Amino acid sequence: MSAKKYGMSIDVDRCNGCGACMVACAVENNIPPAHAGINERKGITWIRVYKVDNGEDYPGKRSAFVPVLCQHCGEHTPCASVCPQQAVDVDPQTGIVGQMPERCLGCRYCMAACPYHARYFNWFDPVWPAGMEKTLNPDVAPRMRGVVEKCNFCHGRLHAAKQRAAAAGTEEIQPGDYVPACVEACPTGAIRFGDLNDAASETAKAAKDANSFRLLEKLGTDPKIYYRSKKDWVRQIASAPKVGQPHENNVGRTPRSARDPLVALLAPARSSAPSSAPLPTRKETLHG
Amino acid sequence: MRGIIPFVAGAAIALSAGWAGFPYAIYKSRPQPVDFSHRVHAEKAGAKCEDCHAFRNDGTFAGIPSLDKCTGCHAAAMGTTAAEKNFIDQYVTPQREPQWAAYARQPENVFFSHIAHVKLGQVKCETCHGDQGSTDKLPRYQEDRISGYSRDIWGTAGRPGMTMDNCVDCHRKQKLEREHSCLECHK
Numbered sequence: 001m002s003a004k005k006y007g008m009s010i011d012v013d014r015c016n017g018c019g020a021c022m023v024a025c026a027v028e029n030n031i032p033p034a035h036a037g038i039n040e041r042k043g044i045t046w047i048r049v050y051k052v053d054n055g056e057d058y059p060g061k062r063s064a065f066v067p068v069l070c071q072h073c074g075e076h077t078p079c080a081s082v083c084p085q086q087a088v089d090v091d092p093q094t095g096i097v098g099q100m101p102e103r104c105l106g107c108r109y110c111m112a113a114c115p116y117h118a119r120y121f122n123w124f125d126p127v128w129p130a131g132m133e134k135t136l137n138p139d140v141a142p143r144m145r146g147v148v149e150k151c152n153f154c155h156g157r158l159h160a161a162k163q164r165a166a167a168a169g170t171e172e173i174q175p176g177d178y179v180p181a182c183v184e185a186c187p188t189g190a191i192r193f194g195d196l197n198d199a200a201s202e203t204a205k206a207a208k209d210a211n212s213f214r215l216l217e218k219l220g221t222d223p224k225i226y227y228r229s230k231k232d233w234v235r236q237i238a239s240a241p242k243v244g245q246p247h248e249n250n251v252g253r254t255p256r257s258a259r260d261p262l263v264a265l266l267a268p269a270r271s272s273a274p275s276s277a278p279l280p281t282r283k284e285t286l287h288g
Numbered sequence: 289m290r291g292i293i294p295f296v297a298g299a300a301i302a303l304s305a306g307w308a309g310f311p312y313a314i315y316k317s318r319p320q321p322v323d324f325s326h327r328v329h330a331e332k333a334g335a336k337c338e339d340c341h342a343f344r345n346d347g348t349f350a351g352i353p354s355l356d357k358c359t360g361c362h363a364a365a366m367g368t369t370a371a372e373k374n375f376i377d378q379y380v381t382p383q384r385e386p387q388w389a390a391y392a393r394q395p396e397n398v399f400f401s402h403i404a405h406v407k408l409g410q411v412k413c414e415t416c417h418g419d420q421g422s423t424d425k426l427p428r429y430q431e432d433r434i435s436g437y438s439r440d441i442w443g444t445a446g447r448p449g450m451t452m453d454n455c456v457d458c459h460r461k462q463k464l465e466r467e468h469s470c471l472e473c474h475k
Contacts, residue, residue, distance in 0.1 A: 091469035098471035102397060141397035141475050155471045159399045160346075166404040167347030 002172075005074075005095040007196040007224035008183070009206035010067055012234050014190035017065035021047050024185030025069075025136075028154055030142045032126040035288055044120040046070070046151040047182050047232050054233040064234050067191065069182070070118040070151035071215060071223030072097045078221060079110035079119060079150075087148075095196075095224055096153050104147040111148060116223075119150045153193075154180035175201060196224060213238045310333035315430040319422050321386040322379070323371035323425070330421040337413045337421065351400035352388045355379060380403060391440040392417060392450055399475040409462075418447040 024029070025047045034043055047069040054062045073079075073090075077097055080088040087103035088110060090096070099119075111119045125145040128136070136142070139156030143149050160216030161178035165171060175194060183193040206212060207226040213235045214223045229235055301465075334340055340353045359380055365372055379386050394400050405411045430439035443449030448458070459467065 038410070087473075089469050091471065093468050093472075096469070096471070098469050100470040100474060102474075139399070139475060152471060156399075156475055159401070159475060163403060165347075165349040165402045166401060166408050167343065167345070169407060171408060 003093050003197065005196040005215035005224065007072070007095070007194065007207065008069075008180075009192045009203045009212070009226045009228060010189045011192075012017050012064050012066055012090050012227055012229040013231070014188045015049070015065040015067060015186075016134060017049050017051060017097065018187065019049055020185045020187055021067055021182035021191060022049060024181040025151070028137055028140070028156070030126070030140045032128050032142075035124040035127070037124065042121070042123045044122070044149065046056050046118075046120070046149070052237055053235070062231070062233065064229070064231070066227070066234075066237070067182070068116060068118065068215070069225065070097060071116050071225045072151075072153070073221035075220060075222035078113040078115065082109045082113045094153075094158070095154065096102065096158075097150075098152050099148065101143045101147040101149060103139075106146040106148065108141075108148060108202065115219055115221065119148050121148050157181070178278075202259050211235065220277060247265070311430075311439075314433055316433055317428040317430040318389065319428050320389060320426040322388075325371075325424050326420050326426075327422050327424050331378045341413075344401055347401070347403040352390060355383070355385050389431075389438075391427075391429065391438050393438060394450070395437070397474050399473055416448065416450065418444065 009211070016092075022045055026045070027150070029046060031044050042073050047067055050066045050068055052064050052066055054060070074095060077088070077090050080090055080097065083137060084107065085103045087100045087102070087105075087106050089098050091098060106121070108121055111117075111121060122143050122145050126142050137156060139160055157180065158173075158178050160170075161173045164177065175198070179193050183191045192202050192206065194201035194202050196207060198204055203226070206228060209228055211230055212226050212228045214226055215238050217223070218239060229236065329340070340357060342350050342353070344350055358375075362372065362376060362380055365376055375386075378384070406413070431437070432439065441450045443454065450455045455473065456467065
């Protein structure tokens with residue numbers, strides 16, 4: 001089997017912030033309804049749609065939605081290099097950064113190291129409302145309290161695709177046989193998935209697009225999630241200025257606040273909305 | 289000096305009692321619901337394991353057959369044995385699935401693909417499961433009281449175990465180079 005380098009291209013201009021990817025992800029990966037004691041920082045969302053704006057006031061204000069998931073860094077993968085348990089590895093055959101919950105001791109060093117806030121800690125044991133266990137995905141093991149988890153490009157689907165290929169007598173997976181849940185769920189086709197090593201794949205082409213960018217590319221972590229936007233101000237979000245060093249965009253715009261693109265990007269979309277709607281609790285979910 | 293003899297004798301008794309009794313303390317066992325003979329079925333029903341332990345079209349393994357498969361032949365008694373009569377009265381007539389205990393179930397976080405091993409790897413069923421086709425009785429199912437795992441994962445003479453070490457051993461021998469990532473086998 002030739003080595004793959006799975007990656008994504010996300011067209012920010014196409015994302016309308018509906019959140020279907022977040023729902024599909026949670027269902028696919030057996031993420032339980034939020035515990036009653038949960039708050040914005042403790043919830044688990046392997047993919048999270050952030051709302052960003054250009055910092056201007058009406059009528060110049062422009063907004064965009066940016067889905068952020070594990071960026072599957074290929075170089076100096078920050079989470080893998082800090083893990084004291086070797087619970088994180090980068091598969092050279094697929095490029096997928098995998099998290100092994102059974103090895104994780106819960107120190108959360110990886111969460112501190114991750115520049116993308118793409119890792120989540122299980123503060124509570126997973127509990128599903130009675131009867132909902134039957135809807136769990138058998139290809140994904142539920143995680144226990146006290147471990148970190150994150151996006152693994154729906155690895156259960158890769159297993160299933162490999163198994164289907166084996167039934168057909170081959171080891172090679174055809175493009176399209178393996179697609180993560182968020183990609184499948186996106187109604188506008190903003191998220192595309194493919195093999196970056198395959199020059200003919202849509203993702204590889206999108207990565208070379210002139211409007212393509214990656215988040216915090218200057219860190220040199222070689223992320224495999226390529227974003228794309230025709231708007232200059234969106235592209236500049238990715239190369240967020242260092243705190244304390246004025247970026248040309250920031251000149252004359254003080255004080256630094258939640259309107260700063262970096263701060264806005266790294267704070268959840270909900271916090272920029274005035275209604276501080278909490279995540280649904282287990283009880284609420286139970287009663288519809 | 290005279291004190292040593294009772295000490296050694298006592299130690300020997302205690303150790304052998306522990307040796308013999310420990311498996312009963314750590315494992316709870318139960319019989320299978322039906323007195324089933326693989327040998328009889330291999331002779332009369334299907335010569336290959338796959339005839340009953342089938343693969344689905346998507347490559348998933350169905351494992352222990354469900355009652356439908358049994359009733360294909362046993363809708364009514366075919367022989368005169370007490371075991372078959374019991375099976376038909378208890379399960380076929382009331383349409384109740386026998387609660388078979390699986391000797392070789394892997395933990396929840398393991399992804400094991402039978403078809404990848406059988407079809408791509410050309411591994412024989414007997415290599416891991418032993419020669420079940422010639423056995424006349426199903427052994428009692430033994431389950432670790434603490435971990436809940438089957439005792440059979442440790443293997444027996446002539447059959448390797450089914451622990452992670454056993455998987456890795458075999459893969460290393462085949463030079464499969466499949467140990468790049470935990471998620472290769474875990475989920």
